[in-house]
Amino acid sequence: MRTPALVMDRSKILSNIRELKTALPRFRIAYAIKSNSHPEIIRLLREEGSHFETASLPEIQFLMQQGIPGEEIVLSNPIKTSETIASAIKLGVTVLAFDSLDELEKFHPHKETAQLLLRIKVPNEASMWPLTGKFGSPIEWWPDIFEYMEKHSIPLAGITFHPGSQCESVTGWENAMILTWRAIKMSQEYGLKPYIVNIGGGFPIDLGRDIPTTEEIAATVNAHVDEWAEEGFVPKELICEPGRFISGSAGYLVSKVVGTAHRDKNWAYLDCGVFNGMMETIDGIEYPTLSNATGELEKINLCGPSCDSVDKMYEAKLPTLKTGDKLIFRGAGAYTTVYASSFNGFHGPEVHFVESVRDPSDLFALVS
Numbered sequence: 001m002r003t004p005a006l007v008m009d010r011s012k013i014l015s016n017i018r019e020l021k022t023a024l025p026r027f028r029i030a031y032a033i034k035s036n037s038h039p040e041i042i043r044l045l046r047e048e049g050s051h052f053e054t055a056s057l058p059e060i061q062f063l064m065q066q067g068i069p070g071e072e073i074v075l076s077n078p079i080k081t082s083e084t085i086a087s088a089i090k091l092g093v094t095v096l097a098f099d100s101l102d103e104l105e106k107f108h109p110h111k112e113t114a115q116l117l118l119r120i121k122v123p124n125e126a127s128m129w130p131l132t133g134k135f136g137s138p139i140e141w142w143p144d145i146f147e148y149m150e151k152h153s154i155p156l157a158g159i160t161f162h163p164g165s166q167c168e169s170v171t172g173w174e175n176a177m178i179l180t181w182r183a184i185k186m187s188q189e190y191g192l193k194p195y196i197v198n199i200g201g202g203f204p205i206d207l208g209r210d211i212p213t214t215e216e217i218a219a220t221v222n223a224h225v226d227e228w229a230e231e232g233f234v235p236k237e238l239i240c241e242p243g244r245f246i247s248g249s250a251g252y253l254v255s256k257v258v259g260t261a262h263r264d265k266n267w268a269y270l271d272c273g274v275f276n277g278m279m280e281t282i283d284g285i286e287y288p289t290l291s292n293a294t295g296e297l298e299k300i301n302l303c304g305p306s307c308d309s310v311d312k313m314y315e316a317k318l319p320t321l322k323t324g325d326k327l328i329f330r331g332a333g334a335y336t337t338v339y340a341s342s343f344n345g346f347h348g349p350e351v352h353f354v355e356s357v358r359d360p361s362d363l364f365a366l367v368s
Protein backbone atom coordinates (compact mmCIF):
# COMPACT_ATOMS: atom_id res chain seq x y z
CA MET A 1 0.00 0.00 0.00
CA ARG A 2 1.40 3.38 -1.04
CA THR A 3 0.93 6.43 1.16
CA PRO A 4 -0.97 8.57 1.65
CA ALA A 5 -3.75 6.01 1.96
CA LEU A 6 -7.19 5.93 3.49
CA VAL A 7 -8.20 2.54 4.82
CA MET A 8 -11.97 2.23 5.23
CA ASP A 9 -13.45 -0.38 7.57
CA ARG A 10 -16.64 -1.83 6.06
CA SER A 11 -17.87 -3.37 9.33
CA LYS A 12 -17.57 0.00 11.09
CA ILE A 13 -19.61 1.76 8.39
CA LEU A 14 -22.33 -0.85 8.89
CA SER A 15 -22.25 -0.72 12.69
CA ASN A 16 -22.41 3.09 12.57
CA ILE A 17 -25.58 3.20 10.49
CA ARG A 18 -27.15 0.41 12.53
CA GLU A 19 -26.39 2.31 15.74
CA LEU A 20 -28.20 5.39 14.39
CA LYS A 21 -31.15 3.35 13.11
CA THR A 22 -31.57 1.81 16.57
CA ALA A 23 -31.28 5.16 18.38
CA LEU A 24 -33.56 7.07 16.00
CA PRO A 25 -35.99 4.43 14.71
CA ARG A 26 -38.52 6.95 13.41
CA PHE A 27 -35.97 8.75 11.26
CA ARG A 28 -35.18 8.32 7.58
CA ILE A 29 -31.38 8.35 7.33
CA ALA A 30 -29.96 10.36 4.43
CA TYR A 31 -26.17 9.88 4.43
CA ALA A 32 -24.37 13.15 3.62
CA ILE A 33 -22.21 12.10 0.69
CA LYS A 34 -20.14 15.27 0.98
CA SER A 35 -18.29 13.58 3.86
CA ASN A 36 -17.08 10.70 1.70
CA SER A 37 -18.73 9.87 -1.61
CA HIS A 38 -16.89 6.64 -2.39
CA PRO A 39 -19.25 4.32 -4.37
CA GLU A 40 -18.50 1.42 -2.01
CA ILE A 41 -19.88 3.42 0.94
CA ILE A 42 -22.98 4.26 -1.05
CA ARG A 43 -23.45 0.60 -1.96
CA LEU A 44 -23.04 -0.58 1.64
CA LEU A 45 -25.41 2.05 3.01
CA ARG A 46 -28.06 1.48 0.36
CA GLU A 47 -28.21 -2.17 1.40
CA GLU A 48 -28.94 -0.89 4.90
CA GLY A 49 -31.84 1.17 3.56
CA SER A 50 -30.06 4.53 3.72
CA HIS A 51 -31.09 7.48 1.61
CA PHE A 52 -28.68 10.27 0.68
CA GLU A 53 -28.14 13.99 1.30
CA THR A 54 -26.55 16.16 -1.38
CA ALA A 55 -25.34 19.72 -1.86
CA SER A 56 -25.28 20.01 -5.65
CA LEU A 57 -26.52 18.74 -9.00
CA PRO A 58 -23.28 16.85 -9.74
CA GLU A 59 -23.72 14.97 -6.45
CA ILE A 60 -27.30 14.08 -7.44
CA GLN A 61 -26.15 12.92 -10.90
CA PHE A 62 -23.36 10.88 -9.34
CA LEU A 63 -25.85 9.11 -7.04
CA MET A 64 -28.16 8.41 -9.96
CA GLN A 65 -25.26 6.78 -11.79
CA GLN A 66 -25.03 4.46 -8.75
CA GLY A 67 -28.71 3.56 -9.24
CA ILE A 68 -30.20 5.80 -6.51
CA PRO A 69 -33.61 7.22 -7.50
CA GLY A 70 -34.49 10.87 -6.94
CA GLU A 71 -36.99 10.16 -4.18
CA GLU A 72 -34.15 8.76 -2.05
CA ILE A 73 -32.16 11.97 -2.37
CA VAL A 74 -32.44 15.22 -0.39
CA LEU A 75 -30.88 18.48 -1.62
CA SER A 76 -30.04 20.40 1.55
CA ASN A 77 -27.84 23.19 0.26
CA PRO A 78 -29.88 26.30 1.18
CA ILE A 79 -28.63 28.41 -1.76
CA LYS A 80 -28.75 27.09 -5.32
CA THR A 81 -29.17 28.34 -8.86
CA SER A 82 -32.63 28.22 -10.44
CA GLU A 83 -31.16 25.80 -13.00
CA THR A 84 -30.03 23.43 -10.24
CA ILE A 85 -33.47 23.56 -8.62
CA ALA A 86 -35.26 22.85 -11.91
CA SER A 87 -32.91 19.98 -12.81
CA ALA A 88 -33.10 18.40 -9.35
CA ILE A 89 -36.88 18.46 -9.37
CA LYS A 90 -36.96 17.03 -12.90
CA LEU A 91 -34.80 14.18 -11.61
CA GLY A 92 -37.31 13.51 -8.83
CA VAL A 93 -35.43 15.20 -5.98
CA THR A 94 -38.30 17.05 -4.35
CA VAL A 95 -37.07 17.65 -0.76
CA LEU A 96 -34.99 20.83 -0.89
CA ALA A 97 -33.79 23.35 1.70
CA PHE A 98 -33.87 27.14 1.54
CA ASP A 99 -33.11 29.82 4.10
CA SER A 100 -33.93 33.24 2.64
CA LEU A 101 -36.64 35.15 0.79
CA ASP A 102 -34.39 35.53 -2.23
CA GLU A 103 -33.99 31.74 -2.48
CA LEU A 104 -37.72 31.20 -1.90
CA GLU A 105 -38.57 33.33 -4.93
CA LYS A 106 -36.81 30.77 -7.13
CA PHE A 107 -39.46 28.20 -6.20
CA HIS A 108 -42.50 29.88 -7.81
CA PRO A 109 -42.41 27.54 -10.83
CA HIS A 110 -42.09 24.50 -8.55
CA LYS A 111 -44.61 25.16 -5.82
CA GLU A 112 -46.69 22.12 -6.79
CA THR A 113 -43.75 19.71 -6.53
CA ALA A 114 -41.04 21.06 -4.23
CA GLN A 115 -41.13 19.96 -0.61
CA LEU A 116 -39.45 22.98 0.92
CA LEU A 117 -37.62 22.84 4.23
CA LEU A 118 -36.70 26.10 5.93
CA ARG A 119 -33.12 25.81 7.22
CA ILE A 120 -33.24 27.68 10.50
CA LYS A 121 -30.21 29.16 12.21
CA VAL A 122 -29.39 27.33 15.44
CA PRO A 123 -26.48 27.78 17.88
CA ASN A 124 -23.39 25.88 16.69
CA GLU A 125 -21.20 26.61 19.73
CA ALA A 126 -20.86 22.96 20.72
CA SER A 127 -19.51 22.09 17.29
CA MET A 128 -15.86 21.63 16.25
CA TRP A 129 -16.78 22.60 12.69
CA PRO A 130 -19.61 25.18 12.84
CA LEU A 131 -21.91 25.60 9.84
CA THR A 132 -23.68 28.86 10.66
CA GLY A 133 -21.08 31.08 8.96
CA LYS A 134 -23.12 31.58 5.80
CA PHE A 135 -26.34 29.60 6.21
CA GLY A 136 -29.43 29.51 8.38
CA SER A 137 -32.51 31.67 8.64
CA PRO A 138 -32.44 33.74 11.86
CA ILE A 139 -35.70 33.98 13.78
CA GLU A 140 -36.21 37.64 12.68
CA TRP A 141 -36.56 36.48 9.06
CA TRP A 142 -39.25 33.88 9.71
CA PRO A 143 -42.34 36.14 9.75
CA ASP A 144 -41.52 37.61 6.30
CA ILE A 145 -40.74 34.18 4.89
CA PHE A 146 -43.93 32.58 6.25
CA GLU A 147 -46.05 35.54 5.16
CA TYR A 148 -44.60 35.30 1.65
CA MET A 149 -45.27 31.57 1.47
CA GLU A 150 -48.83 31.98 2.63
CA LYS A 151 -49.47 34.91 0.27
CA HIS A 152 -48.06 33.10 -2.78
CA SER A 153 -49.42 29.65 -1.90
CA ILE A 154 -45.96 28.12 -1.65
CA PRO A 155 -46.31 25.21 0.79
CA LEU A 156 -43.84 24.81 3.64
CA ALA A 157 -43.00 21.11 3.95
CA GLY A 158 -40.97 21.50 7.09
CA ILE A 159 -38.04 22.74 9.11
CA THR A 160 -34.39 21.71 8.99
CA PHE A 161 -31.29 22.64 10.98
CA HIS A 162 -27.68 21.61 11.45
CA PRO A 163 -26.13 21.82 14.94
CA GLY A 164 -22.65 22.04 13.37
CA SER A 165 -20.37 19.19 12.43
CA GLN A 166 -18.74 17.17 15.23
CA CYS A 167 -21.24 18.64 17.70
CA GLU A 168 -19.88 17.64 21.10
CA SER A 169 -22.75 18.44 23.46
CA VAL A 170 -26.42 17.45 23.55
CA THR A 171 -27.19 21.14 24.13
CA GLY A 172 -26.61 21.53 20.37
CA TRP A 173 -29.68 19.36 19.70
CA GLU A 174 -31.62 20.59 22.71
CA ASN A 175 -31.43 24.24 21.56
CA ALA A 176 -32.09 23.32 17.94
CA MET A 177 -35.18 21.25 18.75
CA ILE A 178 -36.60 24.12 20.85
CA LEU A 179 -36.07 26.54 17.96
CA THR A 180 -37.56 24.04 15.51
CA TRP A 181 -40.72 23.90 17.61
CA ARG A 182 -40.91 27.72 17.61
CA ALA A 183 -40.59 27.71 13.82
CA ILE A 184 -43.30 25.05 13.46
CA LYS A 185 -45.70 26.95 15.74
CA MET A 186 -45.02 30.26 14.04
CA SER A 187 -45.49 28.81 10.55
CA GLN A 188 -48.82 27.30 11.63
CA GLU A 189 -49.93 30.76 12.80
CA TYR A 190 -49.41 31.88 9.19
CA GLY A 191 -51.64 29.05 7.97
CA LEU A 192 -48.76 26.82 6.82
CA LYS A 193 -48.81 23.08 7.45
CA PRO A 194 -45.30 21.71 7.97
CA TYR A 195 -44.99 17.91 8.08
CA ILE A 196 -41.24 17.19 7.85
CA VAL A 197 -38.47 17.80 10.40
CA ASN A 198 -34.89 17.24 9.25
CA ILE A 199 -32.28 17.41 12.02
CA GLY A 200 -29.22 17.44 9.71
CA GLY A 201 -25.93 15.88 10.75
CA GLY A 202 -23.45 16.78 13.47
CA PHE A 203 -23.28 13.40 15.26
CA PRO A 204 -19.77 13.32 16.74
CA ILE A 205 -17.06 10.66 16.52
CA ASP A 206 -14.22 9.74 18.84
CA LEU A 207 -11.44 12.25 18.18
CA GLY A 208 -10.03 11.76 21.68
CA ARG A 209 -12.34 14.41 23.17
CA ASP A 210 -15.43 14.22 25.39
CA ILE A 211 -18.50 13.50 23.30
CA PRO A 212 -22.07 12.45 24.10
CA THR A 213 -23.17 8.96 23.10
CA THR A 214 -25.59 8.45 20.24
CA GLU A 215 -28.15 7.26 22.82
CA GLU A 216 -27.81 10.52 24.77
CA ILE A 217 -28.31 12.63 21.66
CA ALA A 218 -31.23 10.46 20.54
CA ALA A 219 -32.85 10.66 23.98
CA THR A 220 -32.98 14.46 23.67
CA VAL A 221 -34.22 14.43 20.09
CA ASN A 222 -36.81 11.71 20.69
CA ALA A 223 -38.11 13.42 23.83
CA HIS A 224 -38.85 16.57 21.83
CA VAL A 225 -40.57 14.62 19.07
CA ASP A 226 -42.73 12.94 21.75
CA GLU A 227 -43.57 16.31 23.33
CA TRP A 228 -44.64 17.67 19.94
CA ALA A 229 -46.94 14.67 19.55
CA GLU A 230 -48.56 15.51 22.88
CA GLU A 231 -49.19 19.00 21.46
CA GLY A 232 -50.81 17.46 18.38
CA PHE A 233 -47.88 17.70 15.92
CA VAL A 234 -46.77 14.35 14.52
CA PRO A 235 -44.43 14.92 11.55
CA LYS A 236 -45.16 12.64 8.62
CA GLU A 237 -41.44 12.41 8.08
CA LEU A 238 -38.35 12.74 10.26
CA ILE A 239 -34.97 12.88 8.53
CA CYS A 240 -31.37 12.94 9.71
CA GLU A 241 -28.31 13.52 7.54
CA PRO A 242 -25.24 11.99 9.20
CA GLY A 243 -21.94 12.30 7.36
CA ARG A 244 -18.93 12.20 9.68
CA PHE A 245 -20.64 9.75 12.05
CA ILE A 246 -20.97 7.14 9.30
CA SER A 247 -17.73 7.56 7.36
CA GLY A 248 -15.38 9.38 9.77
CA SER A 249 -14.80 6.75 12.43
CA ALA A 250 -14.49 4.05 9.76
CA GLY A 251 -11.42 5.65 8.19
CA TYR A 252 -7.71 5.43 9.01
CA LEU A 253 -5.44 7.80 7.13
CA VAL A 254 -1.95 6.37 6.72
CA SER A 255 0.91 8.74 5.99
CA LYS A 256 4.71 8.69 5.92
CA VAL A 257 7.28 11.24 7.12
CA VAL A 258 8.99 12.85 4.13
CA GLY A 259 11.46 14.80 6.24
CA THR A 260 12.03 16.48 9.61
CA ALA A 261 13.62 19.72 10.79
CA HIS A 262 14.21 21.53 14.03
CA ARG A 263 13.43 25.21 13.54
CA ASP A 264 11.70 27.18 16.30
CA LYS A 265 10.04 23.84 17.11
CA ASN A 266 10.25 20.24 15.93
CA TRP A 267 8.66 19.86 12.52
CA ALA A 268 7.66 16.71 10.67
CA TYR A 269 6.76 16.96 6.99
CA LEU A 270 4.27 14.26 6.00
CA ASP A 271 3.15 13.06 2.58
CA CYS A 272 -0.41 14.04 3.53
CA GLY A 273 -1.21 17.61 4.51
CA VAL A 274 -3.84 20.33 4.34
CA PHE A 275 -4.12 20.32 0.54
CA ASN A 276 -4.18 16.58 -0.09
CA GLY A 277 -6.53 15.26 2.59
CA MET A 278 -6.11 16.94 5.96
CA MET A 279 -8.01 20.14 5.15
CA GLU A 280 -10.07 20.12 8.35
CA THR A 281 -6.94 20.53 10.47
CA ILE A 282 -6.74 24.21 9.51
CA ASP A 283 -9.75 24.94 11.67
CA GLY A 284 -9.24 22.84 14.76
CA ILE A 285 -9.87 19.21 13.84
CA GLU A 286 -7.13 16.95 15.24
CA TYR A 287 -7.07 13.21 14.67
CA PRO A 288 -5.89 10.77 17.33
CA THR A 289 -2.45 9.91 15.94
CA LEU A 290 -0.40 6.74 16.16
CA SER A 291 3.15 6.25 14.92
CA ASN A 292 5.45 3.28 14.46
CA ALA A 293 8.33 5.28 15.94
CA THR A 294 9.48 4.43 19.46
CA GLY A 295 11.17 6.47 22.17
CA GLU A 296 10.52 9.55 24.27
CA LEU A 297 7.41 11.55 23.48
CA GLU A 298 7.96 15.10 22.30
CA LYS A 299 5.89 17.89 20.82
CA ILE A 300 6.01 17.77 17.05
CA ASN A 301 4.42 20.16 14.59
CA LEU A 302 2.84 18.13 11.82
CA CYS A 303 2.68 19.67 8.38
CA GLY A 304 2.12 18.60 4.79
CA PRO A 305 4.46 18.14 1.84
CA SER A 306 3.61 21.26 -0.20
CA CYS A 307 5.57 24.50 -0.50
CA ASP A 308 2.82 26.58 1.13
CA SER A 309 2.93 27.87 4.71
CA VAL A 310 -0.80 27.25 5.12
CA ASP A 311 0.05 23.57 4.94
CA LYS A 312 0.50 23.26 8.72
CA MET A 313 -1.70 20.89 10.70
CA TYR A 314 -1.26 20.70 14.46
CA GLU A 315 1.12 19.94 17.27
CA ALA A 316 1.04 16.31 18.39
CA LYS A 317 2.83 14.49 21.19
CA LEU A 318 4.64 11.61 19.51
CA PRO A 319 7.91 9.70 19.75
CA THR A 320 10.73 11.53 17.88
CA LEU A 321 9.99 11.11 14.19
CA LYS A 322 12.48 10.50 11.41
CA THR A 323 12.19 10.30 7.63
CA GLY A 324 10.28 7.17 6.59
CA ASP A 325 8.34 6.74 9.85
CA LYS A 326 4.66 5.95 9.46
CA LEU A 327 1.66 7.63 11.04
CA ILE A 328 -1.97 6.59 11.31
CA PHE A 329 -4.71 9.15 11.85
CA ARG A 330 -7.89 7.69 13.34
CA GLY A 331 -11.33 9.13 12.59
CA ALA A 332 -10.22 10.40 9.18
CA GLY A 333 -12.78 8.72 6.93
CA ALA A 334 -14.80 11.92 6.49
CA TYR A 335 -13.91 15.23 4.89
CA THR A 336 -10.45 14.06 3.81
CA THR A 337 -10.40 12.43 0.35
CA VAL A 338 -13.31 14.63 -0.77
CA TYR A 339 -11.33 17.79 -0.04
CA ALA A 340 -8.03 16.58 -1.45
CA SER A 341 -6.52 18.46 -4.39
CA SER A 342 -3.29 17.67 -6.20
CA PHE A 343 -1.74 21.04 -5.37
CA ASN A 344 2.01 20.99 -6.06
CA GLY A 345 1.52 17.53 -7.59
CA PHE A 346 0.84 15.78 -4.29
CA HIS A 347 -2.10 13.42 -4.80
CA GLY A 348 -4.78 12.64 -2.23
CA PRO A 349 -4.99 9.39 -0.27
CA GLU A 350 -5.50 6.17 -2.20
CA VAL A 351 -8.61 4.47 -0.81
CA HIS A 352 -8.63 0.83 0.32
CA PHE A 353 -11.56 -1.06 1.82
CA VAL A 354 -11.05 -3.84 4.36
CA GLU A 355 -13.65 -5.99 6.13
CA SER A 356 -12.59 -4.80 9.56
CA VAL A 357 -9.73 -3.10 11.37
CA ARG A 358 -9.23 -4.81 14.71
CA ASP A 359 -6.02 -3.05 15.72
CA PRO A 360 -5.10 0.09 13.74
CA SER A 361 -1.39 -0.55 14.27
CA ASP A 362 -1.76 -3.69 12.09
CA LEU A 363 -2.02 -1.24 9.17
CA PHE A 364 1.66 -0.24 9.51
CA ALA A 365 2.64 -3.63 8.06
CA LEU A 366 0.64 -2.94 4.88
CA VAL A 367 2.65 0.18 3.99
CA SER A 368 5.32 -0.36 1.35
Ligand SMILES: Cc1ncc(COP(=O)(O)O)c(C=O)c1O
Binds near residue numbers: 077162164201245
Ligand atom coordinates in the same frame (compact mmCIF):
# COMPACT_ATOMS: atom_id res chain seq x y z
C1 LIG B 1 -26.93 20.24 5.18
C2 LIG B 1 -25.96 19.28 5.76
N1 LIG B 1 -26.39 18.07 6.17
C3 LIG B 1 -25.55 17.15 6.68
C4 LIG B 1 -24.21 17.41 6.80
C5 LIG B 1 -23.32 16.36 7.39
O1 LIG B 1 -22.85 16.76 8.61
P1 LIG B 1 -21.95 15.84 9.51
O2 LIG B 1 -20.84 15.35 8.70
O3 LIG B 1 -21.54 16.69 10.65
O4 LIG B 1 -22.82 14.71 9.99
C6 LIG B 1 -23.70 18.68 6.42
C7 LIG B 1 -22.28 18.99 6.58
O5 LIG B 1 -21.78 20.00 6.16
C8 LIG B 1 -24.61 19.63 5.88
O6 LIG B 1 -24.19 20.84 5.48
